[in-house]
Amino acid sequence: MTDENKIVIRDLNLWYGDKRALIDNNMDIRENKVTAIIGPSGCGKSTFIRCLNRMNDPVEGVRVTGEVRIDSKNIYDKDVDVVALRKKVGMLFQKPNPFPMSIYDNVAYGPRIHCTRDKKKLREIVEESLRNATLWEEVSDRLDKSALDLSGGQQQRLCIARTLAVKPEIILFDEPCSALDPISTGKIEDLIHELKREYTIVIVTHNMQQAARVSDYTAYFLLGKMIEFGKTKELFENPKEKETEDYITGRFG
Amino acid sequence: MEGLDRMDAKVTDKLGKAGLWLSALFIILTLLAVLGYILIRGIGVMSLGFVFEMPRNNWREGGIFPAIIGSLIVVGIALLFSTPIGVGAAVYLTEFTREGRSTKAIRIAADSLNAVPSIVFGLFGLALFVFYLKDFTGGPSLLSAGLTLGFMILPTIIRTSEVSMRTIPFGEKMESYGLGATKLQTIWNIVLPGAIPGIVTGIILGLGRAIGETAPIIFMVSLNPIIPKSILGSGNTLTTQLYFLAMEGISMDVAFGTALTLILIILTLNYSARRLNRYLSRNLKR
Numbered sequence: 001m002t003d004e005n006k007i008v009i010r011d012l013n014l015w016y017g018d019k020r021a022l023i024d025n026n027m028d029i030r031e032n033k034v035t036a037i038i039g040p041s042g043c044g045k046s047t048f049i050r051c052l053n054r055m056n057d058p059v060e061g062v063r064v065t066g067e068v069r070i071d072s073k074n075i076y077d078k079d080v081d082v083v084a085l086r087k088k089v090g091m092l093f094q095k096p097n098p099f100p101m102s103i104y105d106n107v108a109y110g111p112r113i114h115c116t117r118d119k120k121k122l123r124e125i126v127e128e129s130l131r132n133a134t135l136w137e138e139v140s141d142r143l144d145k146s147a148l149d150l151s152g153g154q155q156q157r158l159c160i161a162r163t164l165a166v167k168p169e170i171i172l173f174d175e176p177c178s179a180l181d182p183i184s185t186g187k188i189e190d191l192i193h194e195l196k197r198e199y200t201i202v203i204v205t206h207n208m209q210q211a212a213r214v215s216d217y218t219a220y221f222l223l224g225k226m227i228e229f230g231k232t233k234e235l236f237e238n239p240k241e242k243e244t245e246d247y248i249t250g251r252f253g
Numbered sequence: 254m255e256g257l258d259r260m261d262a263k264v265t266d267k268l269g270k271a272g273l274w275l276s277a278l279f280i281i282l283t284l285l286a287v288l289g290y291i292l293i294r295g296i297g298v299m300s301l302g303f304v305f306e307m308p309r310n311n312w313r314e315g316g317i318f319p320a321i322i323g324s325l326i327v328v329g330i331a332l333l334f335s336t337p338i339g340v341g342a343a344v345y346l347t348e349f350t351r352e353g354r355s356t357k358a359i360r361i362a363a364d365s366l367n368a369v370p371s372i373v374f375g376l377f378g379l380a381l382f383v384f385y386l387k388d389f390t391g392g393p394s395l396l397s398a399g400l401t402l403g404f405m406i407l408p409t410i411i412r413t414s415e416v417s418m419r420t421i422p423f424g425e426k427m428e429s430y431g432l433g434a435t436k437l438q439t440i441w442n443i444v445l446p447g448a449i450p451g452i453v454t455g456i457i458l459g460l461g462r463a464i465g466e467t468a469p470i471i472f473m474v475s476l477n478p479i480i481p482k483s484i485l486g487s488g489n490t491l492t493t494q495l496y497f498l499a500m501e502g503i504s505m506d507v508a509f510g511t512a513l514t515l516i517l518i519i520l521t522l523n524y525s526a527r528r529l530n531r532y533l534s535r536n537l538k539r
Contacts, residue, residue, distance in 0.1 A: 087433030
């Protein structure tokens with residue numbers, strides 16, 4: 001267990017055209033920990049984690065200022081290879097989007113692009129990734145079947161396996177359970193718990209119980225600004241800011 | 254409508270249904286009448302010899318082989334030319350530009366191009382390929398005819414491919430980027446495979462139009478039956494031969510036989526394209 005800062009964020013601002021969506025945010029994200037981002041809808045939490053692997057780049061009219069340093073390298077520097085960055089910082093979305101291919105091809109998608117077309121090696125990576133995403137047992141006998149036939153929870157774990165296959169160091173989860181039932185949600189949470197041994201994890205969630213269950217650190221966002229950041233236990237039991245307290249006790253709004 | 258009681262509404266409903274049914278019936282009957290008439294008039298001359306032999310004695314004997322070959326070559330050239338360019342333009346429109354005046358302008362241009370009468374394309378092809386690019390196309394050649402038809406079906410292929418590429422979910426593209434794929438890798442692995450059914454539909458529509466056109470290529474093909482020696486040489490096609498046979502009153506039987514051959518070729522190509530389409534989309538979705 002290390003206690004290093006994997007991601008250091010300084011004065012991060014983001015504009016959608018004229019609208020400022022993130023305001024002067026600073027945060028240190030620890031390696032091999034789960035950091036949860038909570039806050040009401042529209043507070044900028046999804047926008048925030050998309051800054052961590054520059055997924056806002058393809059969105060029209062977006063402008064970012066400030067620094068996001070990963071392993072002390074600012075990812076908004078001109079010489080940064082965005083493709084290499086996204087390989088290092090994987091991302092899971094609210095709604096799982098398996099590609100319309102077989103389960104096997106979904107997981108092999110990243111490795112095929114990045115490292116190998118060797119059949120034997122690919123098979124190993126696919127099996128290992130599916131095992132790590134706790135999906136192997138359920139799909140090992142139908143790897144050649146369409147990924148679209150899986151249930152929602154299985155699709156989300158398939159997307160996790162697909163991300164793991166690229167061998168990232170950081171995984172960003174953008175409300176990964178909001179479309180899932182409680183049992184599937186539980187499986188994903190257990191999985192996140194396992195994954196943090198090897199990966200640094202940032203998860204956006206609108207579900208405060210989920211943040212409390214899975215995370216080591218929690219940040220509370222309101223209107224594009226980080227209001228409070230600290231150890232999850234402390235933030236929930238003894239919030240320093242009034243806005244945080246209002247939100248976690250349900251007096252918000 | 255308040256004055257109508259339930260009975261009246263029911264009657265109106267029935268009448269409406271009957272009207273719609275009659276329109277559908279009318280269309281089917283028209284289609285059957287056209288196809289049936291051509292079949293009845295054309296079947297008499299149909300034989301293996303008709304398809305595979307040279308015409309003799311001013312078409313009174315032999316077959317129409319040169320025209321069949323000419324048509325297939327011309328349409329092949331048209332598709333080879335317009336498919337890559339059309340799909341490429343569609344990729345550019347959907348993936349590389351932001352929605353704005355320029356994309357709107359390109360789209361309006363493509364749509365207007367689609368509405369240009371085919372004889373105008375013929376005149377354009379005559380000026381560009383037959384005269385201006387004579388050294389390259391060989392003047393009035395099968396290549397000139399194919400390229401002219403290629404220009405004509407370009408808008409169809411661009412627009413159908415574009416519509417089909419737009420249906421690829423944004424989330425799938427984002428996930429591909431999220432896995433570290435580049436834009437081209439995402440287009441190649443996610444956008445194009447998903448858009449294949451639409452692209453093939455565009456090609457079928459273009460093919461149907463290209464093989465059936467007479468006007469744009471009438472200046473470029475020979476009216477005499479010639480087995481083409483190369484695409485830079487002369488040849489004739491089914492449509493131009495049909496026009497010639499009917500206009501000059503040479504033989505209505507052979508004209509109808511030619512029409513029947515043309516229709517059979519279109520139906521066969523259509524059917525195979527649909528099979529290919531189903532095969533491709535099933536294999537890509539697996």
